[in-house]
Amino acid sequence: MEPQGPAPPPLLRAVTSSTRPLYQLLKSINFTNKVHVEITENGLRFAADHARVMQGVAHWSRSLFTSYTAHLTRTPTRVEDAQEGDDEVAEPIIPTFQISLPALLETLQIFGAADAAARQARADVDPYRSNLRNYRSDAFSNHTLGMSGTCTLSYPQKGDPFSIILDENGVSTTCNLTTYITEHANGSGEDDGDYNDNDIPFDKEDLSFKIITHARWLLDALAELAPAAPEKLTIAATKTEPYLRLTTASGPLGSSTVDFAKGRDLLETFAVRRRWAQTFKFDMIRSATEAMRIASKVSLRGDGQGVLSMQFMVEVEGREPSFLDFRFVPYAVCEDDEMGEVGEESEGEGEGEEEEG
């Protein structure tokens, strides 16, 4: 599959016949200009970061591709800048770079455009083709037949552009996207699997609550709150009635609250160790709405430090689900602020440590 020749095999070569899931996943973290890309043996990981208080991670697992080959160089020692390091042993060096996210999204959208253009051309030629229901893909379109061309991603070696070759209907489009050196030195794959040093720390050992619900509900809840253009959003998870509550503080147009009080039907998993309430910037949470739209389920978790993690499960038909991961850092709470905001909604429930099994 990969071209064998005198040149070393490319670091990455991946082929897929549909860019749609790739596009959808990436689009949901489309809140920054540049994303960090990491190439691992299991897929590509895209991390978008906003002012170090919000982070969104999309993962293109290798199952989204028809073929996926990553030739990662391995070094015995942990050298930061491993250029050559051909000695094979030990840990693979995970290549990382930054790439322009809008450009990448734009590129992925090209795919399928040729097919539509071809259909249009055929419609022009064939006068008997009705232009009624033109939106339907016809039975013999390339797309329906599953031979809609290929999209090849490749990253030959460090420093090279990330190239995307779209091949359909005899039209081949090659896009080379400039890669940038990452700002933060990568602390080479030593840390716990998925996350590295640049991530917002989230303590999985010290979870305050974990709630799994339909992503759609969360989207609806935000839609309820959004019209008043609030600045801050408080998310509170409690053991008793309104189990999960989203509140916006009173702005000029008033304040709003959304309760998931009928928890039995709404929340799939519900575990609260202690009452957890943190305030976030509303616009930040709202940048995750695209993820809420495409995902089927969301897992909300909060740790002892107040960091909120939202994990979205995106079901792609015929393949294993993909995950999107968001983390948010809350506002620091000043003494008097806390009195005002938390006191208002504590609902007479005893705060503090109420350990639960």
Added chain:
Amino acid sequence: MVVLNFTLSEEGVVVLHDALACMFKFSDDVCLEARKDKLTLTTLNISKSAYVCFTFAANRFFSRYNFEGTPQYRDRFFCQLYIRSLLTIFRTRQSGGDQSRDRDASIERCDVAVDDGIGKQSRLVARISFRNGITSSHSLPYEVKTPTHAKFNKDEAGNHWAISSRTLRQLMDHFGSGIELLDINTDDEARVVNFTCFTEKVQKRGPVSNEAVLKKPLHTNIAVEMDEFDNVQVQDKLHIIISVKDFRAILQHAQMTSGELATSYSNPGRPMKLSYGTDGVLCEFILMTVGEKDAMTQKHKNPRPNAAKAARPELDSASHRGSSVANDNQQVPPATASKPPQQRTPIRSRQPGFEIRPQPPPPPATDRSESLFVNQADDDEQWEPVGANEDEEEEDARLEWNATNEPNPSSLRIGSYMSRPAGSHDARPDNLISGLDPTQPLSQVRRFGLFSD
């Protein structure tokens, strides 16, 4: 203490939303007024030329309605709110789309409560329960403000007609895009009602003296047979002109209700009332009509007795004609050579428009007694003239709407109210507080040391 609370069904929310959306085309805020038996939403546009009133019957529109009089609000409660924020709350939610499971995110019920009292935050709280179990509650601050109601004198308005609002809405499709004004007039010989739309003409000094051209030289006339109407009783050839924008906004809402739209009006420069109702909701609109300058010009050019029409049946509605007094102090504008926008109508057709019925009281001493708007006190008769008990503390709140007092009647078109030279200009201090004029000669400022020589 809960002053007012009521519950709306899902359909009720839709109806309320439609009403608010209609009002939003007129104004940014709405006055809510609650009584034991009804809830009234009113608004007045910024130029005070259009007034909208929706009345919801307590027992028919709401699934539950309860008004508790408090010492402060004994028999009615009133407040003013932003329409924009209400619109986002009382909107329909999609029912979850194709997911057929119990994922129904549509509204199950909507409880609204107004909580007020000493030591309480005054808020209107709307609590919406969705079918999927999520509840959202919104609390809105409101302003306590006595609502302003427009007066409309039913006895004065002798002209009326009614038509199915759907039919009328279809006529609107023929209106062009850039038009401003709508002239409604009848032609008894042809048995038609004409809807003529056009734009305001702009005065342009051409080579020929004072040519008037239309900004958009399109003049659309839609003639509708009188059989389409019910209960037509209009003076022949009476031209009544209203703003198309307002009319559109009304019809947009009216078509959603399948009822009949009834109008009544008297003369140009006097208000026109449009109303229609559906199950438990009464919608009323009072629009100011444009007083005609051109018409007056015509009148003086062509004073022709109107006796020939005396036998017409609708004249009885105008039995009070014949007064020599034109509207209070309508001045005679300088006769210009400009043609009226309704060029096609015969000149004498203007006649009836000028025979304004005599004002009941002798010519008023102040503008105030002529005001169209009164601050409604505790009486229920909002369409009646001002009561005598109105004049104590609400003097300031009372609105004026005396179109005929304008120095230039042609500028009376709806919407231009704000642009007229207001008396407040005189009151403006001509000096800044510092005692300096906004601009000074440079020499004067030098002494402040701001500029080095």
